Amino acid sequence: MLLPDDLAYADTHEWIRLEDDGTLTIGITDFGQEQLGPLVYVQTPAVGSLLQRGTDAGVVESNKTASDVHAPVDGEVVAVNTLLSETPQALNAAPYTQWIFQLRPAAPFDAAMFLNAEAYASLIA
């Protein structure tokens, strides 16, 4: 199970990477994609939309089930990974490369609000 040390994790199985410009890149974890199975559909939020922490930011769907992707913090969507609309299974193959959306947070990101790799590993153990 891949679990990079340089990411923050939400207990809803999103990973969050703080970029140099202060924006956040968000995807779903290796554990999350494995639980869903091969993805057949990824719905991304609209660029420019304002999201609140914990609200739905998209959907990842396999033949088995559909699961929401949540906004980890308040912020504005500044980019989405358009590749996933055509090839959702790319996310299964590379869950930490194939991000879902990028957010400009309303406040400076505080990683302490989330799990680190070790804590997330304990969560899914």
Added chain:
Amino acid sequence: MSTIIASHGFTNASLEWEAWLDVIDLEQASADQITVLEESNPKAKTSDYYLFLAHQPAILRQRSAAFNAIMYAPGGMSRAERELGSLVVSRINGCVYCASVHAQRFEQLAKRNDVVRQVFEDPYSAGTNAREQAIAQFSIALTKAPNDISAASIVALKEVGLNELEILDLMHSVAIFAWANRLMLNLGEPVLPLTD
């Protein structure tokens, strides 16, 4: 967990489906049968439906490719509306299992079940707005009397905002479940959850 709806013999609860005929035995299955099951659905190896269809792996493979293309192709009609069309055709055909699957998936995608309840209660008047009502009406018409579909039927969809790609997706969604409903209705039966 969503609210369980049960009406007119239909439900949005999770159901199983049991085949009336022999399903394949995984221990005796050919390599091609195993491969197509693994390609088709994460639960295929424990699902009577897939284990039965795997008697003809080439056809199951075509079925799964068509299903994925129709229900998940990017662009066109939203995923939730494709599920709504599939729910309506399943309700009209009386496929309790299929209706439960599409009701659940609609709810997962749309985050509401108001129209699910309406479809179970009375599909002919279902729809929380003009667009949903038109989708339901068209799905019913295509299910009950496809020969009666005309240019006017398409105009009615366009008048509530559907574009031609969305209309094509709706037709495909109804069509594939017109077929799937018949398979499931004639090859087995739904298994309802145990109640206290």
